[in-house]
Amino acid sequence: MRFTSETTSGGVSERLFTLGEISGVLWTPEAATGTRPLVVMGHGGGQHKKAPDIVTRARRFVAECAFAVVAVDVPGHGDRPMEEEYNRIATENQARVEAGEEPAPLIAGFQALVARQTVPEWRAVLDALQGLEHVGAGPVGYWGVSLGCGLGVPFVAAEPRVRAAVLGLGGGAPSAEAAARITVPVEFLLQWDDERVPRAAGLALFDAFASKEKTLHANPGEHGEVPAFELDSTLRFFARHLG
Amino acid sequence: MRFTSETTSGGVSERLFTLGEISGVLWTPEAATGTRPLVVMGHGGGQHKKAPDIVTRARRFVAECAFAVVAVDVPGHGDRPMEEEYNRIATENQARVEAGEEPAPLIAGFQALVARQTVPEWRAVLDALQGLEHVGAGPVGYWGVSLGCGLGVPFVAAEPRVRAAVLGLGGGAPSAEAAARITVPVEFLLQWDDERVPRAAGLALFDAFASKEKTLHANPGEHGEVPAFELDSTLRFFARHLG
DSSP: OEEEEEEEETTEEEEEEEETTEEEEEEEETTOOSOOOEEEEEOOTTOOTTOHHHHHHHHHHHHHHOOEEEEEOOTTSTTSOOOHHHHHHHHHHHHHHHTTOOHHHHHHHHHHHHHHHHHHHHHHHHHHHHTSTTTOSOOEEEEEETHHHHHHHHHHHHOTTEEEEEEESOOOHHHHHHHTTOOSOEEEEEETTOSSSOHHHHHHHHHHOOOSSEEEEEESSOTTOOOTHHHHHHHHHHHHHHO | OEEEEEEEETTEEEEEEEETTEEEEEEEETTOOSOOOEEEEEOOTTOOTTOHHHHHHHHHHHHHHOOEEEEEOOTTSTTSOOOHHHHHHHHHHHHHHHTTOOHHHHHHHHHHHHHHHHHHHHHHHHHHHHTSTTTOSOOEEEEEETHHHHHHHHHHHHOTTEEEEEEESOOOHHHHHHHTTOOSOEEEEEETTOSSSOHHHHHHHHHHOOOSSEEEEEESSOTTOOOTHHHHHHHHHHHHHHO
8 A cells, every 4th residue: 555645624634546447546634643534435436535425424424423434436436447348338338228128227237347346346445445454454435326326335244344335326126135244334325316216226225225224315406416415325324333 | 181190200201191081191291391293092992191111211301301101091091980881892802812812903993993083082182282371382202012003093194283293013904004194214123923913014114205314123922022222222313304
């Protein structure tokens, strides 16, 4: 793990890093020492590790909960090179949607394919970060919606260090299969008028989690319109389970 | 409105009252003066104005938000006399369920009938309470689940003084019709494994609210198993909309 830059503002330190081919960013409280909870964040499709909705949440997790937060670029996103195979599949899927196929199952299948690469990448990042003195081997949380849910569900299912997860804006059979192996507390966000994820697919994914504690928060609006008050709820959820 | 007793504990004053045939209880901060938000609470079936889940919530609304809270006995419950007609219908419904009919539509129909009496009763209680110096004509909230939802939905739909409502554990066509006239913010509680209200009926009721801001909180468990953390959420919801 190689840190390439560090900036600090508002009491939050932000360090860019690379780990092999992976580019990421770590946020921690300024001048932090010692072990603390770590939240792994998965960004949305076409976005990157420093997308505004990631940065806004990450800074609040650090400033209000004194957590460490990490986000890494998904292959083909942010500072990472284009991925020929993923591009080819995305182009094929686009053509199939234009020919009349339902987009949701195609998206879910694509995310399951990408997850085969991102799950081991994120686990390697976790290994490296937990070796840092000001992160350490504390409890781990996961936050990710949309693509961050499609990649996050198999990650949370595979990674026993994750103790709680906020997921949402996702659905589909591959996710539901992995969700059935998740037993940690889950807060699941669903947009009632999601134009990308059919309501039934989102409800079925919530239903599939094996977690004894899981809570569905559904709100009116389209895919990108999660209300601001849900971030307050996310903070309390992580504070309850990681703090 | 005639107050018949007053006790105070933990900074919360509790006064029993009658208004005509209606028996109720008003909780306010000890030694309160001036106008404040008022939360009307509807109790569950077979329960009463001082059922434990009502008292627990009421005391927190008063202690943590300095609200006034009122709960009144539904006809045939608590300190009120038996209602021959309601008893007759309940007995008939019980026989129809035993003969194989679905209970949910029968319950919804019964609650709609009782609401024809409780909506004007609760509005009269509101009129009387708003004349008290330490309650006044501040913003009004409503909290009620199960029977308190079946009676609360038509109350909230009819009463423009209500600015925000926590409802849940209900469903059915009569509620959905009234819900379509509700436009204030709603937090709706649904138990994912509710043995009394079919999941689809609960989701359909949430769908029916005309409110621009409405949020569904669904949790695993049966009808009576709403998790404790939802009360924290209720407090924040009312603080946001009435405070």
